[in-house]
Amino acid sequence: MEKPQLALKPTIMAVLNGNSFAVVAALIPAALISQLLKALPQTGLVGQVEVMVALAQSTLPLIAAFVVGNMLRLSNLETASMALATFVASGVVTVKGDTYMIAGTGVILNIMLTTLIASYVARLSSRLLGQLRMVFEPLVVLLISGGIGLLTLPIMVAVQGAVGQVVAQATRVSPLLMGVLLGMLFAFLIVSPLSSVGIATAIGLSGVGSGAANAGIVAAAITLAVMGAGVNSGGAIIAHFMGSPKIQMANMLSHPKLFMPVLLAAGVSGGVASLLGMSGTAFSAGFGLSGFIGPLTALNESQGDLLGIRVILAFIVVPLLLGILMKLVFMKKVPLIQGEELALPDI
Structure with a gap:
């Protein structure tokens, strides 16, 4: 399959469309049945369904990376490497001591930024690593893209909070x-x-x-x-x-x-x-x-x-x-x- 170029505009469009689709795919299960689940008797089965739809929401960064990778016609390895970086930088995981807690959908603004960066790092690393990409590419994309994403995460949270203050004033x-x-x-x-x-x-x-x-x-x-x-x-x-x-x-x-x-x-x-x-x-x-x-x-x-x-x-x-x-x-x-x-x- 012919490899796509690294042009900025098609990459940005893929990031925007891919993240938009991910929001719908990850949130719609909970959106469709959350009110119904509240009205039902709280049995074990209902509780299990609630866990399922809650976990589905936390897959938003993974879905975003895979859809963006698909739109850019990336290989499975490149797309999977993007998913690793996007997940760790999304904000869905909170670390407290030795405990890792997964909750929420993450900070979508940071998810978008990380998928953008990771798409470039993945494509460049594939070219540079050659036959060694199967061994090293997931680690390279994770450390570079995921590391940058973790650095920008507090900034994106602050941006979202600033917008929240505008809303509160209204x-x-x-x-x-x-x-x-x-x-x-x-x-x-x-x-x-x-x-x-x-x-x-x-x-x-x-x-x-x-x-x-x-x-x-x-x-x-x-x-x-x-x-x-x-x-x-x-x-x-x-x-x-x-x-x-x-x-x-x-x-x-x-x-x-x-x-x-x-x-x-x-x-x-x-x-x-x-x-x-x-x-x-x-x-x-x-x-x-x-x-x-x-x-x-x-x-x-x-x-x-x-x-x-x-x-x-x-x-x-x-x-x-x-x-x-x-x-x-x-x-x-x-x-x-x-x-x-x-x-x-x-x-």
């Missing part, structure tokens, strides 16, 4: 403006390298702020799904909201104009959710419609009359109408956006 403004700002901010986060779930959890975003942020994510997902319906498969369309709109991250960063309809729809949805009194938890704020976590949590956390109708309006009706409106405005009336710009790669 919760102190008036309810309507707060809803608009949080809707737009979390719509941006969900299609960026940053983790919306991690930030929401880190700052303890709950109550109406959580509901508004969640509605913004739903609006982003539905808007992107509706606008890309003509060029993406049915499964890819569903993955936008049952998985994560982060699958569009590469397209969003390549075509920044896509942020216009997404943020506009998210801001309106966040404001409406705030006015409708939608509440949530730090966990629900980062998932949107995945596993129906947003709507189900709003049903449990919100107060007032006609709660079911308000939840349907906030998380389904309003975002869907806005998604259709954004497509009409930005793709029909003023054709600033082409369907091909939202096309997802076949995986």
Whole structure:
């Protein structure tokens, strides 16, 4: 098989698309059944399933490395070496004395950086080591890429924390403006390298702020799904909201104009959710419609009359109408956006 070149642009696109896919693949099992598991009697079987989906989330860095390697047409050895480095630098492992604890999904920004560095180190080491690569390449990639990743991990955690402070500040403004700002901010986060779930959890975003942020994510997902319906498969369309709109991250960063309809729809949805009194938890704020976590949590956390109708309006009706409106405005009336710009790669 012909080896790909070391060009930066295709490598970055592979890193963006590969990590986007990894987020969906690793998080969707827990997103689909987490609320169901809470409602079931806590038997041994239910507990075992909870362990399974929790562990699945911690495989995000491994999946990311393998998908990126596949997209770059790397060998099995190169891809496996990338996976080793990405796993150790991801932040999913915490060391306390002689104990190693695996939890969470890691810091996705650092996972992306490590897969980028490891892809280059793996390809270069294959060329330099020649026939010795089977023996030394995993160690070389692990030490160089994983070592750099461990050095950058605290920096990426700090970046995520700084964004969290911005979000926390937004919760102190008036309810309507707060809803608009949080809707737009979390719509941006969900299609960026940053983790919306991690930030929401880190700052303890709950109550109406959580509901508004969640509605913004739903609006982003539905808007992107509706606008890309003509060029993406049915499964890819569903993955936008049952998985994560982060699958569009590469397209969003390549075509920044896509942020216009997404943020506009998210801001309106966040404001409406705030006015409708939608509440949530730090966990629900980062998932949107995945596993129906947003709507189900709003049903449990919100107060007032006609709660079911308000939840349907906030998380389904309003975002869907806005998604259709954004497509009409930005793709029909003023054709600033082409369907091909939202096309997802076949995986």
